[in-house]
Amino acid sequence: MSQRILSGVAPPHIAEALFATISYRLEPSGRATRFPFFMDSLYAGRLDSRDAPAALAELGHIEAGLKALPPERAVWSFTDLRRIGDSFQPVNHAAKNLYEYFIDADGQSLLIHVRRALEQSMLGRTNLTFNSDERRASVRGAAALLLIGLAWAGIAYLFFPDRILVPHGQQGGPLLWPLGLLAAAGGAFTLLLALRPAAERWSRRHAAIVTILLGAVTAALLYVAWRKRAGS
Amino acid sequence: MFLYTITLVPARVKTLGSFPAPDPWNNQRPSDFTIEAHRLLPKNAAHAPRDTGPPYILGIRSEIDGAVHLMPESLSELWNTGRAPAEALPRLLHTIEPSLKNTDFRFYLHATRHLWMLGVCGLIALAAFIAVALQSAVSQPHITTQRLDISAEDWLKTPMQEMRLIRSTSGLTTEGSLRLTAPTRIPGFAGGYSGKPDALAWVKAAEGRRLLLISGPLADFGVERLYLSGLALRRGAIGLPHSVLQDLRAKLPDLNTNLILCVGWYPNPTGRSVRLPPWFGIAIGVIVLAAALPVFIVIRSGQTRRRRQMDHLLALLGAKA
Numbered sequence: 001m002s003q004r005i006l007s008g009v010a011p012p013h014i015a016e017a018l019f020a021t022i023s024y025r026l027e028p029s030g031r032a033t034r035f036p037f038f039m040d041s042l043y044a045g046r047l048d049s050r051d052a053p054a055a056l057a058e059l060g061h062i063e064a065g066l067k068a069l070p071p072e073r074a075v076w077s078f079t080d081l082r083r084i085g086d087s088f089q090p091v092n093h094a095a096k097n098l099y100e101y102f103i104d105a106d107g108q109s110l111l112i113h114v115r116r117a118l119e120q121s122m123l124g125r126t127n128l129t130f131n132s133d134e135r136r137a138s139v140r141g142a143a144a145l146l147l148i149g150l151a152w153a154g155i156a157y158l159f160f161p162d163r164i165l166v167p168h169g170q171q172g173g174p175l176l177w178p179l180g181l182l183a184a185a186g187g188a189f190t191l192l193l194a195l196r197p198a199a200e201r202w203s204r205r206h207a208a209i210v211t212i213l214l215g216a217v218t219a220a221l222l223y224v225a226w227r228k229r230a231g232s
Numbered sequence: 233m234f235l236y237t238i239t240l241v242p243a244r245v246k247t248l249g250s251f252p253a254p255d256p257w258n259n260q261r262p263s264d265f266t267i268e269a270h271r272l273l274p275k276n277a278a279h280a281p282r283d284t285g286p287p288y289i290l291g292i293r294s295e296i297d298g299a300v301h302l303m304p305e306s307l308s309e310l311w312n313t314g315r316a317p318a319e320a321l322p323r324l325l326h327t328i329e330p331s332l333k334n335t336d337f338r339f340y341l342h343a344t345r346h347l348w349m350l351g352v353c354g355l356i357a358l359a360a361f362i363a364v365a366l367q368s369a370v371s372q373p374h375i376t377t378q379r380l381d382i383s384a385e386d387w388l389k390t391p392m393q394e395m396r397l398i399r400s401t402s403g404l405t406t407e408g409s410l411r412l413t414a415p416t417r418i419p420g421f422a423g424g425y426s427g428k429p430d431a432l433a434w435v436k437a438a439e440g441r442r443l444l445l446i447s448g449p450l451a452d453f454g455v456e457r458l459y460l461s462g463l464a465l466r467r468g469a470i471g472l473p474h475s476v477l478q479d480l481r482a483k484l485p486d487l488n489t490n491l492i493l494c495v496g497w498y499p500n501p502t503g504r505s506v507r508l509p510p511w512f513g514i515a516i517g518v519i520v521l522a523a524a525l526p527v528f529i530v531i532r533s534g535q536t537r538r539r540r541q542m543d544h545l546l547a548l549l550g551a552k553a
Contacts, residue, residue, distance in 0.1 A: 023280065030246035030283035043280070075298065078280040081244065083298035105371075134279045141276070224418060
């Protein structure tokens, strides 16, 4: 069970600006250095319900921090920190601080929605998801790699089932079609990381284990797919 | 051929400090500036990167317009080493900004030790290469390419010569044979390795029994009577199962298993190990040096340009003070 936050409450670019402002203004030492559950899990796309209490504690600091900053301190994007005119943006033009600046259609602060969602997550044990730019880009990239890999494997299996990739002068090499499976496996793995930030965090903490596992899978697949050159 | 280029863009990872100063890009209005650390990342990975450590490309951002102005390595170095105060950065950067090139943001100033490391690694590789080439020249026996045509009877009377291609002009009757369970691999030679198991046969010669390794495809035609064509190789060069040789030696005590005539085997023109003359290693070393020289020149000239920029910036700083 999962619940999507800020979906339909505010336009995506306003939700993005809220997170960019939190990270830029309240985390000067870099993303997720002060609010790991908020910026590493929730912004990356998913927060497990068991992490909701910690995220709620972080939210308290975020609310206090944003209430202490004037609205002109808002930033609109992680990648472009330039100030833009907000005359046509659906924000609170009469806000006294950044907490009041990012609002929904009813004039309620977006952070109230986030707080409510976190409380519901904690009580109802539902995971939270957030469709951030980062998550969209990761999911798109991983899905593309997965599909390309599967298409490669399928087409190569249908039309060149016995073709192998042989370096010049060698006696054998891997079959072409399982190499598509390798790409698809890479896509599936990246998709898992994109959809499950907890897995992504774990893989970053255990990069050596992940590297060994990926190497082992690649070696195993190449071993199984290895064939001798015909006539040699 | 597909060419895929990755565009690297500076992505902000953290704020290193803040200071008030007049903003030269906005009519000298007083502003709060921040010093932002950036890392170069592929465009699609530069969304909201986490800090994975230096080196950073530094930039200053004014609160008036929020625009980030990237600092060249020379100015970053002056600030990092405390020779230029933060408050002077906007003025200095604004002054030199029109003359900056893209290469001024690359990390050259501290690249000297990398060059040394590259040089040392290159020398070690060169030494290893020459050592291997020398060893190869000394230890690897030559294949005598001139084929010896000899009758089977004469071949049985004369000692076997390693790596000498022979062809018998008459047939030879073997005493016995056995089929191996798997194909044999002889690095640098082709013949039997076709997926078909090779065969072993033995013949009575003047000094005792001789062992023949008959390539799989040839063995299919029968091994009782053979026309010899191939070359003799040392046992160590052939991947024959140890247990098979042991059994044969137990059965045939006078069997010579040190030198084996490989029938139907020839040097593989594509996979043969090449003997490299020592000068080849030196030539490779010279090529490596020639390739490294432009890199060295680019880095050295970049360092010189940065030092000149730093002198210029310090002069500007002194003039203002």
